[in-house]
Amino acid sequence: MEVYLDNAATTPMRKEVFEEMEKYFFQDYGNASSLHLFGQKAFEEKENAREKIAKLLGVKSKEIYFTSGGTESDNLALKGIIQKSNKKKVIVSAIEHPAVLRTAEFLAKQGKKLSVIPVNSEGIIDLNKLKKEIDSDTALVSVMHANNEIGVIQPVKEIAELCMEKNVLFHSDTVQTIGKIKINLKETGIDLASISAHKFNGPKGIGAIYIKEGTPIEPLIHGGGQENKLRSGTENIPGIIGLSKALELSLKNIEEEQKRQEELRNELIKFVLEIPKTRINGTYEKGKRLSNNVNASFYGIEGEALIAFLNEEGVFASTGSACSSKSLKASHVLLALGLSHIWAHGSLRLTFGRQTTKKEINYVKEKLPGIVEKLRKMSSIK
Amino acid sequence: MEVYLDNAATTPMRKEVFEEMEKYFFQDYGNASSLHLFGQKAFEEKENAREKIAKLLGVKSKEIYFTSGGTESDNLALKGIIQKSNKKKVIVSAIEHPAVLRTAEFLAKQGKKLSVIPVNSEGIIDLNKLKKEIDSDTALVSVMHANNEIGVIQPVKEIAELCMEKNVLFHSDTVQTIGKIKINLKETGIDLASISAHKFNGPKGIGAIYIKEGTPIEPLIHGGGQENKLRSGTENIPGIIGLSKALELSLKNIEEEQKRQEELRNELIKFVLEIPKTRINGTYEKGKRLSNNVNASFYGIEGEALIAFLNEEGVFASTGSACSSKSLKASHVLLALGLSHIWAHGSLRLTFGRQTTKKEINYVKEKLPGIVEKLRKMSSIK
Numbered sequence: 182m183e184v185y186l187d188n189a190a191t192t193p194m195r196k197e198v199f200e201e202m203e204k205y206f207f208q209d210y211g212n213a214s215s216l217h218l219f220g221q222k223a224f225e226e227k228e229n230a231r232e233k234i235a236k237l238l239g240v241k242s243k244e245i246y247f248t249s250g251g252t253e254s255d256n257l258a259l260k261g262i263i264q265k266s267n268k269k270k271v272i273v274s275a276i277e278h279p280a281v282l283r284t285a286e287f288l289a290k291q292g293k294k295l296s297v298i299p300v301n302s303e304g305i306i307d308l309n310k311l312k313k314e315i316d317s318d319t320a321l322v323s324v325m326h327a328n329n330e331i332g333v334i335q336p337v338k339e340i341a342e343l344c345m346e347k348n349v350l351f352h353s354d355t356v357q358t359i360g361k362i363k364i365n366l367k368e369t370g371i372d373l374a375s376i377s378a379h380k381f382n383g384p385k386g387i388g389a390i391y392i393k394e395g396t397p398i399e400p401l402i403h404g405g406g407q408e409n410k411l412r413s414g415t416e417n418i419p420g421i422i423g424l425s426k427a428l429e430l431s432l433k434n435i436e437e438e439q440k441r442q443e444e445l446r447n448e449l450i451k452f453v454l455e456i457p458k459t460r461i462n463g464t465y466e467k468g469k470r471l472s473n474n475v476n477a478s479f480y481g482i483e484g485e486a487l488i489a490f491l492n493e494e495g496v497f498a499s500t501g502s503a504c505s506s507k508s509l510k511a512s513h514v515l516l517a518l519g520l521s522h523i524w525a526h527g528s529l530r531l532t533f534g535r536q537t538t539k540k541e542i543n544y545v546k547e548k549l550p551g552i553v554e555k556l557r558k559m560s561s562i563k
Numbered sequence: 564m565e566v567y568l569d570n571a572a573t574t575p576m577r578k579e580v581f582e583e584m585e586k587y588f589f590q591d592y593g594n595a596s597s598l599h600l601f602g603q604k605a606f607e608e609k610e611n612a613r614e615k616i617a618k619l620l621g622v623k624s625k626e627i628y629f630t631s632g633g634t635e636s637d638n639l640a641l642k643g644i645i646q647k648s649n650k651k652k653v654i655v656s657a658i659e660h661p662a663v664l665r666t667a668e669f670l671a672k673q674g675k676k677l678s679v680i681p682v683n684s685e686g687i688i689d690l691n692k693l694k695k696e697i698d699s700d701t702a703l704v705s706v707m708h709a710n711n712e713i714g715v716i717q718p719v720k721e722i723a724e725l726c727m728e729k730n731v732l733f734h735s736d737t738v739q740t741i742g743k744i745k746i747n748l749k750e751t752g753i754d755l756a757s758i759s760a761h762k763f764n765g766p767k768g769i770g771a772i773y774i775k776e777g778t779p780i781e782p783l784i785h786g787g788g789q790e791n792k793l794r795s796g797t798e799n800i801p802g803i804i805g806l807s808k809a810l811e812l813s814l815k816n817i818e819e820e821q822k823r824q825e826e827l828r829n830e831l832i833k834f835v836l837e838i839p840k841t842r843i844n845g846t847y848e849k850g851k852r853l854s855n856n857v858n859a860s861f862y863g864i865e866g867e868a869l870i871a872f873l874n875e876e877g878v879f880a881s882t883g884s885a886c887s888s889k890s891l892k893a894s895h896v897l898l899a900l901g902l903s904h905i906w907a908h909g910s911l912r913l914t915f916g917r918q919t920t921k922k923e924i925n926y927v928k929e930k931l932p933g934i935v936e937k938l939r940k941m942s943s944i945k
C-alpha cells in the first residue's frame with residue numbers, strides 16, 4: 182500500500198485541473214500581451230481566472246496578482262512594502278515559514294529593523310508582545326495564517342485589528358490555509374496574503390498575492406510591466422488557469438471535507454498519544470488547527486529514521502517542513518514552542534489531502550507503533 | 564488560414580514536451596525537498612534535467628539554476644550581482660529587453676550608477692563606447708545576445724573578452740538565442756545567461772540562469788534554500804522536465820532548421836523591400852541576425868493597425884516586443900537605431916518557429932501588400 186501523507190509539502194494535481202490547463206499548452210498558447218487574437222484570448226482567460234479567484238476570496242479582481250508561488254509572494258510582500266515605506270521596522274512571528282524568516286533576516290542585513298515575536302507552548306503568537314513591538318517606525322507585520330509544520334491557526338483578525346489601530350500594514354502567509362479553509366480575505370482585515378496553487382491540488386510554479394487596493398508596494402521583479410506593473414514576465418497562462426480551477430474545486434463542499442479530515446485527524450491524534458512518551462505539537466483545540474495536520478514527537482527517536490522506516494512501508498511523511506528537511510537541524514517551530522532538542526528531533530508530520538482515506542489512516546495506525554518500538558530499542562536515549 | 568508569426572513572444576508547446584511533463588503532475592508529484600520516495604524521485608528527475616541542460620549548453624550542472632522565467636533570471640543577475648559587489652556601476656545596451664532596462668533603472672533609483680551604451684543604425688552595440696565606460700567602479704555589463712524585436716545578434720565573445728580584461732562580470736539575456744542557435748556558454752565567456760523555456764516550445768512559467776561557478780551573487784527570492792540556496796520555492800518539476808526536453812528537441816538538427824528559416828526570412832525580406840517606402844530594421848548580414856526574425860517598417864502606417872488587419876486575415880504578428888505592445892509607445896529599440904518616430908511607429912515583427920511553413924509565408928506575401936496599400940490610403944502621412 183502507498184499512503185501519501187505529506188500534503189502540506191505538496192499535493193497531486195487533480196485531473197479536472199489538468200483538463201482545464203491542457204489546451205493552453207498547444208492551442209490557446211498566446212502571449213497575453215500580444216495584440217492579436219491569440220494574445221487577446223490568453224488575456225481574457227487570464228482575467229477571467231483572476232476574477233474567479235477574487236470572487237472565491239471575497240476581494241476585488243485588481244487586488245489579485247499572479248506570481249510563481251508562495252515564496253515569491255512572501256518575498257514580494259516583505260521587500261516590496263519596506264522598499265516603498267519610510268519606516269524601517271518589520272515584525273514577524275518566530276514560527277514563520279523560511280520564505281518569510283529568511284527574507285526578514287535579509288532585510289535586517291540591509292539595515293532594516295527586525296523584531297521576532299514568540300509563540301506560546303501551543304504555537305499561538307503572543308499578542309501582547311506584538312502590540313508592544315509595533316511602534317511608529319514599523320512598516321509591516323507578517324504573521325502566517327496557519328503554520329506549515331504544526332497546522333496551528335493564528336488569530337489573524339485580532340492581529341489585523343491591532344495593525345489597523347496602529348496604522349501598520351499586515352501581511353499573512355496564507356499558503357497553508359487558502360484552499361483548505363473558507364476565507365473571505367476582505368473580512369479578515371489582512372492587507373497582503375500569499376497563495377500557492379500546488380498546496381491545494383493545483384500546479385507547481387504558480388501562485389498569487391492578494392494586495393489590498395491602494396497599498397504602496399515596489400515590484401520584486403521588474404520588466405515588461407505585466408500584472409498591472411507589479412510583476413513582470415510573460416504570464417504563465419496554463420498555471421493561472423490551473424490555480425483558479427484548483428481553488429474552485431478545493432472550496433467545493435469545503436466544510437464537509439474539513440469535517441471528514443478532522444475526524445481522521447482526531448482519531449490519529451488519540452491513537453498516537455496512546456503510544457508512550459509521545460506528544461502532539463501545537464494546540465488541537467477545535468478551530469485552532471488545520472484539520473489535515475498531525476504533528477507528533479516521539480521521545481528518543483530521530484524523526485529522519487522514522488520517515489525512512491515509514492517510507493519502507495509505503496507511508497510518505499515528513500519531519501516538519503519539506504523546505505528544511507535536508508538540513509537535519511531541529512525545527513525552529515518546535516523549538517519556539519519550547520520543546521527540548523530531543524523532543525524536537527523526534528517529530529513526525531502527517532498531513533492529509535482530499536485523496537486521503539480512512540483505510541490509509543488505519544494502515545498508518547497498523548505500522549506506526551512497531552516502527553516506534555523498533556527505533557526506541559536502537560536508540561541510546563531512553 | 565491561421566498563421567502564427569509571433570514566435571519571439573511565445574511558442575506553442577511541443578507534444579513530446581507535454582508527454583514528458585504529464586506524469587509529474589499526478590504520479591511523480593513529490594516535493595523535491597521531501598525525504599521520502601516521492602521526494603527522492605522528484606529530486607533525481609530535477610537533477611537529471613539540470614545535467615541534461617548543462618551538457619547541451621557546455622557548462623557544469625551546478626552552474627544551472629531554475630527560475631520562473633527569463634524576466635526573473637534577468638532581475639536575479641542584475642540585482643544579485645550588484646548586491647554582492649562593492650562596485651556601484653551597471654552598464655547595459657540601449658536596446659535591452661525591459662526585464663534588463665527596467666531593472667537597471669530601478670538600481671539607478673536605488674543609488675547605483677547606470678550607463679547605457681548606444682547601438683549603431685544596424686543595431687550593433689558600440690564596442691568603443693562600451694570599452695570607455697567600463698571603469699574601476701563597474702560591477703556588471705549586461706548586453707543581450709540577440710534582440711527580441713529586431714533579432715540582431717551582438718558580438719558577445721568580444722564583449723566577454725573586454726569584460727574579462729577589465730575584471731568585470733558579463734551578463735547576457737540569451738532568452739532569444741538559447742534553443743535557436745547552438746551555443747556553448749563556456750566558450751562564449753559569458754558569466755551569467757538568462758534562459759526562458761516558452762521561447763523554444765517549452766512551458767511558460769519556467770526558466771533558468773547560467774551562473775559561472777564562483778560568481779558572488781545574492782538571491783532575489785529568499786526562503787527554504789532550494790537551488791543551492793540561490794532560488795527558494797518548491798521546485799516546479801513538470802516545468803523543469805519540460806524545459807529540459809524542449810531544449811533537447813530545439814537543438815536537434817538545429818543547423819538545418821536555422822538554414823530553412825533563414826531562407827524563408829531572406830525571401831520575405833526581399834519581398835517586403837519591394838513594397839515602396841519600406842525598410843528592414845537591423846542588419847540582416849549573414850550570421851548577424853536570428854534566422855527567424857523579420858522586422859520591417861512601412862512609412863506612414865501605424866503598426867497597430869497593420870497588426871489588426873493582418874489579424875483579420877488570420878496572420879498573427881507583432882509590432883515589436885509583446886511586453887510593451889499595449890503601451891502604444893514607439894519602440895525604444897527602433898528609436899535607438901535612429902529611426903524617426905514615423906518610421907518607428909510603422910513597424911511589423913514577423914517571427915518564425917519550427918512549425919512555420921513556406922506555405923504560410925506565401926500566404927503572408929499574398930495578404931501584406933494589399934493591407935499596406937489600404938492603410939496608406941487612409942493615412943494622413945504621405
